[in-house]
Amino acid sequence: MTYTSRKRVLVTGGAGFLGSHLCERLIERGDDVLCVDNFYTGTKDNVAHLLEDPHFELMRHDVTFPLYVEIDEIYNLACPASPVHYQRDPVQTTKTSVHGAINMLGLAKRTGAKILQASTSEVYGDPEVHPQPESYWGRVNPLGPRACYDEGKRCAETLFFDYFRQHGLRIKVARIFNTYGPRMAPDDGRVVSNFILQALSDEPITIFGDGRQTRSFCFVDDLVDGLIRMMDTPDDITGPVNLGNAAEITVRELAEAVIERTGSSSQLIFEPLPADDPRQRRPELSRAEESLGWAPSTDLAEGLTRTIDYFRRKWTANAAPGKAG
Numbered sequence: 001m002t003y004t005s006r007k008r009v010l011v012t013g014g015a016g017f018l019g020s021h022l023c024e025r026l027i028e029r030g031d032d033v034l035c036v037d038n039f040y041t042g043t044k045d046n047v048a049h050l051l052e053d054p055h056f057e058l059m060r061h062d063v064t065f066p067l068y069v070e071i072d073e074i075y076n077l078a079c080p081a082s083p084v085h086y087q088r089d090p091v092q093t094t095k096t097s098v099h100g101a102i103n104m105l106g107l108a109k110r111t112g113a114k115i116l117q118a119s120t121s122e123v124y125g126d127p128e129v130h131p132q133p134e135s136y137w138g139r140v141n142p143l144g145p146r147a148c149y150d151e152g153k154r155c156a157e158t159l160f161f162d163y164f165r166q167h168g169l170r171i172k173v174a175r176i177f178n179t180y181g182p183r184m185a186p187d188d189g190r191v192v193s194n195f196i197l198q199a200l201s202d203e204p205i206t207i208f209g210d211g212r213q214t215r216s217f218c219f220v221d222d223l224v225d226g227l228i229r230m231m232d233t234p235d236d237i238t239g240p241v242n243l244g245n246a247a248e249i250t251v252r253e254l255a256e257a258v259i260e261r262t263g264s265s266s267q268l269i270f271e272p273l274p275a276d277d278p279r280q281r282r283p284e285l286s287r288a289e290e291s292l293g294w295a296p297s298t299d300l301a302e303g304l305t306r307t308i309d310y311f312r313r314k315w316t317a318n319a320a321p322g323k324a325g
């Protein structure tokens with residue numbers, strides 16, 4: 001592949017969990033990748049293995065400020081994604097979603113780039129409809145502690161569709177449901193990483209509520225495949241398109257699966273549910289199947305094994321002499 005035939009692809013939030021896998025896959029398929037991140041929740045470690053690659057570039061930048069680069073495609077992933085991270089500085093979370101979207105849409109307008117927004121199932125809030133189709137408008141509490149994320153992401157979607165209608169931008173909106181896998185931040189308070197870390201250290205596993213609330217989990221490789229397919233769709237496909245895994249599991253069953261796979265002696269303990277925690281969340285995936293020819297293919301057993309292997313390696317490395325902390 002010649003230099004000029006390579007696509008120049010910008011990944012904002014590229015040093016995060018999903019972004020780092022996306023950068024890797026785009027380079028593998030022959031793109032030139034510019035990863036932009038302010039390292040708020042992402043780390044250089046996540047992309048350290050790409051730094052020597054001539055087709056990868058890492059730039060420290062906060063998307064709430066304008067960015068001037070020449071680019072063909074933009075994946076806009078920059079935003080803290082887990083409640084502990086996005087509630088730490090809620091004003092900054094809304095700014096990142098809203099100002100970040102405005103800045104990246106402005107960049108797409110100037111360069112003529114195609115732009116994909118990493119939206120979220122949280123736009124559905126605490127839904128009255130199961131599973132959630134893209135046509136469902138959602139039930140979000142605009143005043144609660146999750147609103148900085150949920151409403152920020154909803155406003156970003158609005159901006160994408162206004163730039164599409166008003167300026168003819170080529171947009172793609174993907175609504176991502178719970179995703180897990182290697183490189184999840186260990187301190188993100190998410191159920192999969194929490195359970196694995198607690199199990200690996202034989203500590204009690206904390207379940208919020210009675211554990212009967214259900215979740216569906218998509219493995220990161222499947223999700224990244226869906227994002228790339230979405231970007232590659234014809235211009236008339238804008239989304240929103242749900243991406244996730246429809247297989248439902250209760251939180252308690254997940255804890256038990258983690259205990260079994262880690263061979264842990266952890267016990268389960270139960271604590272009160274946090275505010276606005278959804279009781280059930282499951283994607284309706286027929287639009288993804290029809291318009292992207294996409295469906296997740298990694299089952300929970302395989303995905304959990306690969307994620308546990310990653311945390312075990314990290315955990316062992318951190319516990320090694322001279323690598324305290």
Ligand SMILES: NC(=O)c1ccc[n+]([C@@H]2O[C@H](COP(=O)([O-])OP(=O)(O)OC[C@H]3O[C@@H](n4cnc5c(N)ncnc54)[C@H](O)[C@@H]3O)[C@@H](O)[C@H]2O)c1
Pocket residue numbers: 012013014015016017018019036037038039040041042043061062063064076077078079080081082085096100118119120121175176177178179180185
């Ligand atoms: N992981 C999931 O299950 C999930 C579910 C739904 C939506 N999403 C969306 O996917 C995207 C990536 O999520 P993730 O799980 O990889 O989270 P993450 O926290 O690992 O990644 C987000 C990245 O964005 C960076 N970032 C945050 N604010 C920034 C700013 N102002 N400027 C530049 N960079 C900034 C962070 O440093 C981090 O590297 C997010 O937009 C998130 O809302 C993720």
